[in-house]
Amino acid sequence: MIKGIIKNHSQNLYRFDRIHSVLFIKNSTLIGAFSPSQSKFYAQSHNFNILKDSTEHDTTLPSFMVGYKNGFLPRQDPLAKLPDRFYALEHLLQNMPIHLPNGGEGLLAKGQLGNAVKDLPQFDVSDITDQRLLSALFRDYTFLASSYLLEPCDIMYRERKSYGIGREILPKNIAIPLSIIANKLNAFPFMEYALSYSLYNYQRTDSTKPVVYSNLKLIRAFAGTPSEHGFILVHVAMVAHSGNLVKYTMETIEATQEKDRAKFNNALKNLSDTMNLINQEMETMWERSNSDDYLKFRTFIMGSKNQPMFPNGVIYEGVSEKPLFYRGESGANDSMIPCMDNLLQITSKLPKNPLTEVLKDFRKYRPTNHKEFLDFVQRSAEEVNVRGYAIQVSLYLANMDQIRAFRHRHWNFTKEYIIKNTAHPVATGGSPIVTWLPNQLGTILDQMNKIGQTIDYNKLTPENKIIIDEIVNKVNAQERVLKREVKFLKQQFGSSQDRVVI
Numbered sequence: 001m002i003k004g005i006i007k008n009h010s011q012n013l014y015r016f017d018r019i020h021s022v023l024f025i026k027n028s029t030l031i032g033a034f035s036p037s038q039s040k041f042y043a044q045s046h047n048f049n050i051l052k053d054s055t056e057h058d059t060t061l062p063s064f065m066v067g068y069k070n071g072f073l074p075r076q077d078p079l080a081k082l083p084d085r086f087y088a089l090e091h092l093l094q095n096m097p098i099h100l101p102n103g104g105e106g107l108l109a110k111g112q113l114g115n116a117v118k119d120l121p122q123f124d125v126s127d128i129t130d131q132r133l134l135s136a137l138f139r140d141y142t143f144l145a146s147s148y149l150l151e152p153c154d155i156m157y158r159e160r161k162s163y164g165i166g167r168e169i170l171p172k173n174i175a176i177p178l179s180i181i182a183n184k185l186n187a188f189p190f191m192e193y194a195l196s197y198s199l200y201n202y203q204r205t206d207s208t209k210p211v212v213y214s215n216l217k218l219i220r221a222f223a224g225t226p227s228e229h230g231f232i233l234v235h236v237a238m239v240a241h242s243g244n245l246v247k248y249t250m251e252t253i254e255a256t257q258e259k260d261r262a263k264f265n266n267a268l269k270n271l272s273d274t275m276n277l278i279n280q281e282m283e284t285m286w287e288r289s290n291s292d293d294y295l296k297f298r299t300f301i302m303g304s305k306n307q308p309m310f311p312n313g314v315i316y317e318g319v320s321e322k323p324l325f326y327r328g329e330s331g332a333n334d335s336m337i338p339c340m341d342n343l344l345q346i347t348s349k350l351p352k353n354p355l356t357e358v359l360k361d362f363r364k365y366r367p368t369n370h371k372e373f374l375d376f377v378q379r380s381a382e383e384v385n386v387r388g389y390a391i392q393v394s395l396y397l398a399n400m401d402q403i404r405a406f407r408h409r410h411w412n413f414t415k416e417y418i419i420k421n422t423a424h425p426v427a428t429g430g431s432p433i434v435t436w437l438p439n440q441l442g443t444i445l446d447q448m449n450k451i452g453q454t455i456d457y458n459k460l461t462p463e464n465k466i467i468i469d470e471i472v473n474k475v476n477a478q479e480r481v482l483k484r485e486v487k488f489l490k491q492q493f494g495s496s497q498d499r500v501v502i
């Protein structure tokens with residue numbers, strides 16, 4: 001019997017032992033993965049090249065490369081200010097936010113951005129290869145594009161609580177350089193969670209101190225309010241813990257393949273501790289970003305895909321005569337939860353429905369290396385069968401419980417920050433607001449329930465019985481409440497929730 005102790009996020013001590021006796025280990029090798037690189041920068045672990053250090057001074061590698069130190073954050077601090085060559089763009093962005101740092105009103109406050117954009121030169125960016133500069137330019141052009149396209153919607157929302165129609169043509173002095181840069185970064189030419197809004201938008205106040213919330217400031221903003229600052233930087237502070245998430249994900253896969261039970265248990269325990277830290281950081285959102293303020297900056301992170309403000313998409317002048325449609329910025333493009341879903345093989349348990357197809361579509365909107373890593377984790381976990389090897393210990397359930405805690409809190413955010421304050425039917429990423437998140441939360445609850453039912457209670461210590469009972473009861477209660485809430489909200493939001501665009 002395997003015995004040990006793990007801590008959950010409420011600091012309870014979990015004892016774990018065998019809670020399931022089925023053992024299914026697939027004898028497998030990793031095939032078709034990436035070929036190992038001999039570069040001094042990489043640590044080899046199985047067949048995916050994880051960055052060993054942050055390669056601080058290298059500007060030839062992409063900014064976003066999954067690393068043991070930086071996790072899913074960029075491997076270098078984002079470039080905060082553009083070089084003099086782009087002074088006009090830098091100047092425009094600094095003067096754009098509704099509230100300026102000096103207490104004055106910026107261009108977006110009174111709808112003056114549209115005119116100001118006319119004076120922006122069309123910069124030639126075709127010669128640029130420096131990855132740090134390309135990343136900063138991508139962030140800045142996407143901030144400008146979203147501000148320009150959604151400026152009329154923000155003004156209308158402030159006046160009438162309805163968004164109206166956005167600008168349908170992106171002028172060539174933004175569209176052309178943005179498309180060239182996006183192409184170089186292998187990204188969509190639209191604002192993204194990692195590449196622009198969140199993970200490429202922070203500065204350390206003291207560069208000798210770590211990436212922790214108290215040491216961070218924003219680079220770009222739409223509203224320029226404390227709540228916007230808090231909203232964006234809580235994401236960054238959470239992702240600052242993701243180096244360990246990557247580390248223990250790799251160790252879990254390795255240990256499963258090596259059938260090393262001690263290493264496996266250790267990796268799963270550390271993984272759940274790491275997720276616990278991330279969840280604790282997430283909890284600070286309530287105090288760092290006021291839920292009443294969210295809609296005051298949210299307009300600008302809406303997309304052009306499945307949004308009533310862009311019924312005909314957006315024409316990128318000088319780039320495409322056909323209208324283009326892109327999902328808006330969303331935490332759904334963060335890589336931590338998809339990493340956990342893939343490692344614990346939850347992804348393959350998601351129901352086969354259009355909502356799950358939306359989740360898959362979201363996974364395209366991220367840095368290439370993140371996407372490759374997530375694909376690698378999914379493939380490897382299935383091949384070595386992490387779930388089959390793990391299912392006998394409550395550590396697996398403890399990790400699922402961390403995903404549940406994330407999604408449960410997250411659903412509470414969505415109700416409090418959004419649903420309570422607006423009847424707008426789609427989220428920023430274009431998903432239906434009251435059904436999409438419950439599709440995933442419901443799946444994790446359902447999966448935990450199923451595992452709970454397979455536990456052989458005769459093999460549990462009395463203490464473990466109490467702990468497992470607590471988890472199972474909590475899961476049951478949350479599942480019942482969620483079903484009731486979704487039923488009620490679907491009636492409130494009506495047929496808009498049946499419209500799922502993939």
Ligand code: HEM
Nearest residue numbers: 235330331332334337413414417427428429430431437440
């Ligand atoms: C006030 C706080 C937040 C609100 C109101 C909020 C809202 C939302 C909404 C409405 C979605 C649906 C997707 C879409 O945009 O179409 C979403 C997805 C998501 N967000 Fe957030 N979010 C918040 C904070 C966070 C934070 C701090 C994270 C941390 C990384 C995060 C990560 C995610 C993830 C992973 C998903 C996909 C959920 C899933 O796979 O089930 N969100 N968010």
